[in-house]
Amino acid sequence: MSNKIVKEFASTESNFIEDIIDGMQDWVRVIDRDGNILFVNKPMCEGLGYNAVGRKCYEVLGRSSPCANCISSLKGENIPNCKEETINGRVFSVTSSPLKSFQSNNVEAVIEVLHDITELKMLSQELEKQNEQLREDLSIARKLQCxxxxxxxxxxxxxxxxxxxxxxxxxxxxxxxxxxxxxxxxxxxxxxxxxxxxxxxxxxxxxxxxxxxxxxxxxxxxxxxxxxxxxxxxxxxxxxxxxxxxxxxxxxxxxxxxxxxxxxxxxxxxxxxxxxxxxxxxxxxxxxxxxxxxxxxxxxxxxxxxxxxxxxxxxxxxxxxxxxxxxxxxxxxxxxxxxxxxxxxxxxxxxxxxxxxxxxxxxxxxxxxxxxx
Incomplete structure (x- = not known):
């Protein structure tokens, strides 16, 4: 890795990747196969109002038990790569990727990137309302024309x-x-x-x-x-x-x-x-x-x-x-x-x-x- 890049963007070489992840606007977390949160980036901590490391993944979603299709217990090839979750009233598009162990090459954890799409969903719902109104108007226009x-x-x-x-x-x-x-x-x-x-x-x-x-x-x-x-x-x-x-x-x-x-x-x-x-x-x-x-x-x-x-x-x-x-x-x-x-x-x-x-x-x-x- 270039020393110039490390000096420019990270506090130390060992913190380079973490500093980059903490600089993202999206939330990022790592979950092990038992549903424990191993890592949460800074924006997610700030958004939640607490550090979720050590907690169960489903607790962050406001649930008391694992999700029916909990990705942490799935094999890497079966992990759904995109879904939506609601956290504290905000809607997130969640992209998941398997994290393999260097020693065994087995999937030992899952990386999730959560992108806030709340405003987009609200716009989509408003657009759907307008489209529904347009369909009703067109239906009336059709009846009139006929x-x-x-x-x-x-x-x-x-x-x-x-x-x-x-x-x-x-x-x-x-x-x-x-x-x-x-x-x-x-x-x-x-x-x-x-x-x-x-x-x-x-x-x-x-x-x-x-x-x-x-x-x-x-x-x-x-x-x-x-x-x-x-x-x-x-x-x-x-x-x-x-x-x-x-x-x-x-x-x-x-x-x-x-x-x-x-x-x-x-x-x-x-x-x-x-x-x-x-x-x-x-x-x-x-x-x-x-x-x-x-x-x-x-x-x-x-x-x-x-x-x-x-x-x-x-x-x-x-x-x-x-x-x-x-x-x-x-x-x-x-x-x-x-x-x-x-x-x-x-x-x-x-x-x-x-x-x-x-x-x-x-x-x-x-x-x-x-x-x-």
Missing amino acids: SLLPKQQFIGDKISFSYIYKPCEMIGGDFLDIFEIDEDHIGIYIADVSGHGIAASMLTMFLRAAIDKSSLSPSKVLTQLYHEFNKNGFENELYISVFFGIINTSDYSFAYSNAGLNVSPVLFSGNEFKLLRATGIPISNWVDKPEYTEVTQKLSSKDRLLFLTDGIIEIKNKSSEQFGEDRIIEHLLKNDLKPSSSITKLVDKALAFSGSSIHDIMDDITVALLEMK
Whole structure:
């Protein structure tokens, strides 16, 4: 050992290690196989208010008998290397190490280092309380968001409608709605807002409150929604992608516009299908004057309209292959089940493809199927 080190940090060479241990903030003690305390460093003595050498290890913990898993009686390889103990109202993280005899190389004692984690435990408990409150708030937000969704079966004289809505988090960024405008017109939209969680759910609530449910022009509805969005001063990274359409039940026509939703709804007519494409920027603050194309599509009895976001399309299997639009279209073409049964089987098929459960999805899944009677 360097004389310079001894001179710098210890009173004598023989006291070098003890002086170092006494200089630690953590408590240190050595316990023999009979539970007797052989050594206690200075910080532990000061913390306890007495020198515990010669006492039983469990007495320091406020116990009258040995602990059920007393480490002093265990073999070295079975000594638990970390645990927690409470001493005089303070919580300590205790790290234990075997101390072997130089002569026999057998474990004859245990060294314990006790690190005070009382404040950390208090912070952890406070954080858990806050997390519990957050979970309760999120649960309320989820119930509120779900209460704003349409009824599972929207049935009129000429329309049957069903949907599945599965957010990947407690509250989601997808949304859809269907509503009567007047006796001859039904409005419907599906949306995917930026992000997930609380911020996304707030945007879905803004969408439902701000969208015009009286206009008969989808492009005007989206233009008005765009300007209403900008009045609220949302951040640049926030936006809403939404497809909006109006069904005229008197002449079986469907007028629609798209504000940046990247998944086009699909019209199924007999054994054929058609993607309902339209161009338009998402509801955002990216441009001053947005332009939305309005398209009108003729419908017939038994025609089906499939609305969905990209969550189900982007579900992947173990080979990182996406479920994709083709499988969705194939599924809808091969069966004429009721809308509720058809989309339920579609989601089940997508989950089976991925080999995961609905609880493991990485994006919101929203699928709706509308059928003309």
